[in-house]
Amino acid sequence: xxxxxxxxxxxxxxxLTKQKVSEASIDFAGTGLSVMEVSHRSKEFxxxxxxxxxxxxxxLHIPEGYAVLFLQGGASLQFLMAPYNLMNKKSAYLNxxxxxxxxxxxAKLFGExxxxxxxxxxxxxxxxxxxxxxxxxxxxxxxxxxTIFGTGFFIDPESPVPLVSDMSSDIFxxxxxxxxxxxxxxxxxxxxxxxxxxxxxxxxDALGKTDRPIPTMLDYKIHIDKGSMFNTPSTIAVYGCxxxxxWLKEQGGVExxxxxNIRKAAMMYEELNRxxxxxxxxxxxxxxxxxxxxxxMAPEYLDQEKPFLDFAISRGMxxxxxxxxxxxxxxSLYNALPVESVQALIDAMKDFERKV
Amino acid sequence: xxxxxxxxxxxxxxxLTKQKVSEASIDFAGTGLSVMEVSHRSKEFxxxxxxxxxxxxxxLHIPEGYAVLFLQGGASLQFLMAPYNLMNKKSAYLNxxxxxxxxxxxAKLFGExxxxxxxxxxxxxxxxxxxxxxxxxxxxxxxxxxTIFGTGFFIDPESPVPLVSDMSSDIFxxxxxxxxxxxxxxxxxxxxxxxxxxxxxxxxDALGKTDRPIPTMLDYKIHIDKGSMFNTPSTIAVYGCxxxxxWLKEQGGVExxxxxNIRKAAMMYEELNRxxxxxxxxxxxxxxxxxxxxxxMAPEYLDQEKPFLDFAISRGMxxxxxxxxxxxxxxSLYNALPVESVQALIDAMKDFERKV
Numbered sequence: 001x002x003x004x005x006x007x008x009x010x011x012x013x014x015x016l017t018k019q020k021v022s023e024a025s026i027d028f029a030g031t032g033l034s035v036m037e038v039s040h041r042s043k044e045f046x047x048x049x050x051x052x053x054x055x056x057x058x059x060l061h062i063p064e065g066y067a068v069l070f071l072q073g074g075a076s077l078q079f080l081m082a083p084y085n086l087m088n089k090k091s092a093y094l095n096x097x098x099x100x101x102x103x104x105x106x107a108k109l110f111g112e113x114x115x116x117x118x119x120x121x122x123x124x125x126x127x128x129x130x131x132x133x134x135x136x137x138x139x140x141x142x143x144x145x146x147t148i149f150g151t152g153f154f155i156d157p158e159s160p161v162p163l164v165s166d167m168s169s170d171i172f173x174x175x176x177x178x179x180x181x182x183x184x185x186x187x188x189x190x191x192x193x194x195x196x197x198x199x200x201x202x203x204x205d206a207l208g209k210t211d212r213p214i215p216t217m218l219d220y221k222i223h224i225d226k227g228s229m230f231n232t233p234s235t236i237a238v239y240g241c242x243x244x245x246x247w248l249k250e251q252g253g254v255e256x257x258x259x260x261n262i263r264k265a266a267m268m269y270e271e272l273n274r275x276x277x278x279x280x281x282x283x284x285x286x287x288x289x290x291x292x293x294x295x296x297m298a299p300e301y302l303d304q305e306k307p308f309l310d311f312a313i314s315r316g317m318x319x320x321x322x323x324x325x326x327x328x329x330x331x332s333l334y335n336a337l338p339v340e341s342v343q344a345l346i347d348a349m350k351d352f353e354r355k356v
Numbered sequence: 357x358x359x360x361x362x363x364x365x366x367x368x369x370x371x372l373t374k375q376k377v378s379e380a381s382i383d384f385a386g387t388g389l390s391v392m393e394v395s396h397r398s399k400e401f402x403x404x405x406x407x408x409x410x411x412x413x414x415x416l417h418i419p420e421g422y423a424v425l426f427l428q429g430g431a432s433l434q435f436l437m438a439p440y441n442l443m444n445k446k447s448a449y450l451n452x453x454x455x456x457x458x459x460x461x462x463a464k465l466f467g468e469x470x471x472x473x474x475x476x477x478x479x480x481x482x483x484x485x486x487x488x489x490x491x492x493x494x495x496x497x498x499x500x501x502x503t504i505f506g507t508g509f510f511i512d513p514e515s516p517v518p519l520v521s522d523m524s525s526d527i528f529x530x531x532x533x534x535x536x537x538x539x540x541x542x543x544x545x546x547x548x549x550x551x552x553x554x555x556x557x558x559x560x561d562a563l564g565k566t567d568r569p570i571p572t573m574l575d576y577k578i579h580i581d582k583g584s585m586f587n588t589p590s591t592i593a594v595y596g597c598x599x600x601x602x603w604l605k606e607q608g609g610v611e612x613x614x615x616x617n618i619r620k621a622a623m624m625y626e627e628l629n630r631x632x633x634x635x636x637x638x639x640x641x642x643x644x645x646x647x648x649x650x651x652x653m654a655p656e657y658l659d660q661e662k663p664f665l666d667f668a669i670s671r672g673m674x675x676x677x678x679x680x681x682x683x684x685x686x687x688s689l690y691n692a693l694p695v696e697s698v699q700a701l702i703d704a705m706k707d708f709e710r711k712v
Contacts, residue, residue, distance in 0.1 A: 003388040007395045010591055018390045021592075022381035025374050031674075032359040034374045036550040036596060039363045039675060072428040072552065073573060076587035080571045106571055189588055194392040196428065196552040196590030215436045215462055217429060231432035232545055234552030234590055235366055236377075240392060318387075319395060 004341035007319030008147050008292060009169065010189040012336045016250075017193065017243040024239055035239045040232050048239050049228060055245035059253050062178045062201060067224040069200040070238050075099065075168045078185040078198065079106040081218050082141065082164055085202075086182060088210050092116050092137040092161065097124040097146035098325065099166060107141070110212075116140070123325070124149040127287045135160045138209075139182055145170035147190075148323045150280075150294030150330065151287045156180050162206060170291050171199065172248060173335055174258040182206035190291070191335045193241030196234035248335065257335050264333045264342045265290035271346045277301045277308070277353050281326055296328030301356065308352050315348045360697035363675030364503050364648060364688045365525065366545040373549065373599040373692075380595055391595045396588050404595050405584060411601035415609050418534045418557060423580040425556040426594050431455065431524045434541040434554065435462040437574050438497065438520055441558075442538060444566050448472050448493040448517065453480040453502035454681065455522055463497070466568075472496070479681070480505040483643045491516045494565075495538055501526035503546075504679045506650030506686065507643045512536050518562060526647050527555065528604060529691060530614040538562035546647070547691045549597030552590035604691065613691050620689045620698045621646035627702045633657045633664070633709050637682055652684030657712065664708050671704045 005012040021035075028035035029044040038045055053068045062068065071077075079102055083091060089111040093104045095118035107113045114137060117128035124146060133140045140159040145152040147169040154174065156163065162182035171184070172191040178184065182203045189195035202220050216222055222230050251257050269288060272280040272295050281294035297305045305328065312320055322328040331345055361368035377391075384391035385400040394401055409424045418424065427433070435458055439447060445467040449460045451474035463469045470493060473484035480502060489496045496515040501508040503525040510530065512519065518538035527540070528547040534540065538559045545551035558576050572578055578586050607613050625644060628636040628651050637650035653661045661684065668676055678684040687701055 001388075005389055005393055007393065007398075010393055010395060010588065013390060013393050018381055018392065021390075021392065022378045025378035025381060032357075033361055033674065034369060034377075036374065036377065037361055037363065037366055037369050039366060040551065042363075042675075072430070072590070073433070074428070074587045077429070077573045080573055102572070106573075109569060109571060187588060189591075194590075194592050195396065195588045196593050213465060215465060216458070217433045217436055217462075231430045232366065232543060232551045234428070234550075234593060236550050236592060236596075237552050237590060240592075318389065319398075 001316045003316050003318055004344050005318050005337065006331045006341070006345070008323070008330060008332045009187070010195045011332055011334050013193065013240070014244055014247040014336045016247045017240055020243040021194070021236065021240050025236070036236050038235075040229060040235055045235055048242050049233070052238055052242040052245060055242070055249060056199065056201070059172065059245065059248060060176060060178055060201070065204055066178060067202050067204055067220070069202070069220070069223050070228045070233055070241065071198045071200055071223060072196065072234055074187040074195070074198050075166050075185060076102065078166065078200065079103040081220065082183055082185070083107040083110040084212070084214055084218050085210070085220050086164065086206060087111060087138045090114065090134065090137050092133045092140045094128065094131065094140070094142040094157070095120060096127055096143055096151060097149045099146065099148075099168070100143045103141060103143070103166060124151065125282055126284045127151050127153065133159050133161060137161045139164045141165065145289050145291050147292050147332075148325055150282050150289045150292045150326070152289035152291060170289070172254055172257070173261050173291055175254050188237060188241055191244070193244045194237040196237035197241050260339065261290045261333065261335065264337065264339055265293065267339075267342050267346060268293045268331060268333065271349055275349050275353050277304060277356060278349065281328065291333060293331045293333060294322060294326050294328065296322070296326070304356055311352050312345070312348050315344065317345055317348060320345070357672045359672050359674055360700050361674050361693065362687045362697070362701070364679070364686060365543070366551045367688055367690050368692045369549065369596070370600055370603040370692045372603045373596055376599040377550070377592065377596050381592070392592050394591075396585060396591055401591055404598050405589070408594055408598040408601060411598070411605060412555065412557070415528065415601060415604060416532060416534055416557070421560055422534060423558050423560055423576070425558070425576070425579050426584045426589055426597065427554045427556055427579060428552065428590055430543040430551070430554050431522050431541060432458065434522065434556065435459040437576065438539055438541070439463040439466040440568070440570055440574050441566065441576050442520065442562060443467060443494045446470065446490065446493050448489045448496045450484065450487065450496070450498040450513070451476060452483055452499050452507060453505045455502065455504075455524070456499045459497060459499070459522060480507065481638055482640045483507050483509065489515050489517060493517045495520045497521065501645050501647050503648050504681055506638050506645045506648045506682070508645035508647060526645070528610055528613070529617050529647055531610050544593060544597055547600070549600045550593040552593035553597050616695065617646045617689065617691065620693065620695060621649065623698050623702060624649045624687060624689065627705055631705050631709050633660060633712060634705065637684065647689060649687045649689060650678060650682050650684065652678070652682070660712055667708050668701070668704050671700065673701055673704060676701070
C-alpha cells in the first residue's frame with residue numbers, strides 16, 4: 001500500500017534525496033567509500049558543503065554580507081546561540097507557541113526579554129497583530145511557522161529593530177526577503193534534509209557587538225571563519241540537504257514550490273470547510289499555516305476521532321495524529337509531499353464522512 | 357582497485373553499517389519510509405534509540421547509575437558542556453594535544469583550570485606521567501587518545517577526584533572501567549558511527565552540584581530526563597551507530613576487538629621499526645596509540661615524502677597524509693579497518709623501500 005507521509009518532522013523528503021543518500025552510503029562521489037566514512041576535509045566533502053551553501057544563497061537570493069552555515073543541535077541550540085551572539089541587554093520576542101516559548105526562556109539568561117505579545121490566551125490559535133516592539137531592543141525574534149499549533153506568517157513583520165527568525169518549519173516553502181533579517185535559523189528536518197543539520201543565515205555585520213565571552217562552539221564568527229568546519233559537521237545530513245536543494249532547484253525554486261504549497265494548503269482547508277466532521281484549529285484564515293494543517297473533530301463527532309485515525313491509517317496515512325497540545329489531527333504538507341498525498345487524505349476524509 | 361580507508365575521522369565503518377544505512381535510507385523497519393523521514397517519536401525510531409543505548413551499556417559493561425545519551429555537536433560541544441555541568445570553581449586538565457588544549461580553553465570560562473601537565477614542549481609526542489592532581493578540583497579531564505599526534509592511554513589515570521575523559525577516538529577499541537568516571541564523551545565518527553551523533557556517558561549523581569543556570573540544550577539532566585529526545589536527534593546518524601554497535605557485538609565486543617587492534621597496531625609499529633625509510637612519531641612505546649599511528653620519513657629520506665604518498669595512493673591508500681601539526685603520515689586503524697588494509701599499507705611501505 002502506498003504510504004502518505006504527513007509527519008511534522010523529521011518528515012517526507014524527495015525521492016531524489018533518499019535515493020542519493022542511499023547510494024552515497026555505499027559509494028560517494030566515485031571515491032569507493034561511503035559519504036559517512038570520508039574526511040570532512042576531503043575535497044569530495046568540501047564540494048558538498050560548498051554546493052549546499054551556494055544553493056541556499058541562490059535559492060533564497062541572499063544578498064552580499066550574509067554567511068550561510070550548516071551547524072548541529074537544531075533550532076533548540078539556536079535559541080541559545082541567537083541571544084549569545086546578538087543580544088547585549090535587551091531583546092524582543094513574539095510568543096506564538098511552544099517553540100517561541102522555548103526561545104524566550106533561553107534569551108532570558110542574557111538580560112531583559114520583552115515579550116511583545118502572546119497568543120497563549122487562546123492556545124496559540126492566532127498570530128498577535130497589535131504589539132509594539134521597543135526601539136532599544138537588539139533584535140525582534142519571531143517563529144515564522146508554528147508547527148504544533150498550525151499558524152504561519154507570510155509577510156515579514158514590521159520592526160524598528162533587526163529581525164531574527166526561527167524558520168525551521170517553513171524555510172524554502174516560499175520566498176523570503178533575507179535582507180530584512182540579522183539572523184534566520186532552521187533545523188533541517190522539514191523542507192531541507194535529514195535531522196542533524198541546522199541551517200543558519202547570519203548577517204556578518206550583526207556580529208561582534210556584545211562583549212560577553214562566547215564559548216567557541218556557540219560563536220557564529222568562529223563557524224563563519226571555518227566555513228562550518230570548525231568541528232566535524234554532520235556529513236551525511238549535509239549531503240542530504242544538498243540533494244534536497246538540488247531537487248528544489250529542479251522544481252523551479254521557492255517561487256515555484258510556493259505555488260504548489262498554496263494549492264496543497266487550499267485543498268486541505270477547503271475540505272475542512274466543507275466536511276461536517278472536521279473543524280480547522282486555526283479560525284483566522286490569514287494566520288493558517290501552509291505547512292501544518294491542524295484540525296479537530298466537530299463537537300458533535302468527537303467520538304469519531306479514534307475511528308477516523310484508524311480509518312486514515314488503514315488508507316496509508318502516516319503521522320496525522322495531532323500534537324498533544326492541540327489534539328485531533330495534523331497534516332504536515334512540506335515541499336516534498338506530493339499533491340496526490342493531500343488528495344488521498346481528502347478522499348479518506350470524504351469517504352469517512354459518508355460512512356458516519 | 358580496492359580502497360584502504362585510513363582517514364582519521366570521519367573514518368571507515370563496517371560494511372554492515374553502510375549497507376543497513378543505505379537500505380534504511382529508502383525503507384526503514386518495514387515502514388515504507390526512509391529512516392530520515394520518520395518522526396523521532398515514532399515507535400520505530402524509539403526502538404533505534406533504545407537499542408543503541410542498550411548496546412552501549414552492554415558492550416562497555418556500564419554499571420547502574422549512569423545515563424547514556426546520543427547528542428549532537430561532537431566532542432567540541434562537550435568541551436563546553438562538561439565544565440558547564442560539572443565544574444563549580446576549579447577543575448584539572450592534562451594537556452596532551454590539540455583536543456585537550458581546546459577543552460581547556462572552554463573550561464576557563466567557568467573558573468580556575470589547573471593544567472596539571474603538558475607535553476607541548478615536545479609537540480605532544482609523549483604522555484606526561486609526573487603530575488599532581490589537586491584534591492579540591494571538581495574533576496580531572498584527559499583525552500584518552502590523541503588523534504592528531506598519535507598517543508594513547510591504556511590505563512585509567514590515578515586521580516583523587518572524579519575522572520572525565522574525551523574518548524572520541526578510542527572508545528569501543530578496548531574495555532574501559534566506566535565506574536571510575538563521572539563523564540565520558542565521544543564524537544561518533546571514529547569507532548561508533550556517522551558524524552552527527554555524540555555519545556555521552558554520565559554518572560547521574562555527578563549532576564546538580566553547580567548552582568549556575570545551565571542553558572537547556574547544554575544541560576545533561578534535561579537530556580537524561582527526555583531520553584536524548586529533548587529535541588530532534590540526528591536520527592540517521594544514531595541509526596548508523598546502532599548498526600555499528602550490533603556489528604561490534606557480533607565481533608565479540610570490545611574485549612575481542614581489542615585483540616585485533618593490538619595486532620594491527622603491532623604490525624604497523626614493527627614495520628616502522630624495520631623499514632629504514634620511516635620513523636614513528638611517538639618514541640615512547642607505551643604511549644603509542646593503537647588507533648592513530650603517526651610516522652614521518654627518516655631524516656635522510658625526507659625527499660621521499662611526496663613520492664611515497666603518491667605511491668601509496670596509487671596502491672589504494674586513502675587518508676594517510678599526516679596532520680599539518682605533525683607532517684608525514686598517519687594511519688588510522690579504527691575497529692572497522694580490516695587487517696588486510698594494514699597489510700596492504702605495510703606491503704606498500706616495503707615495496708617502496710625496495711624502489712628507493
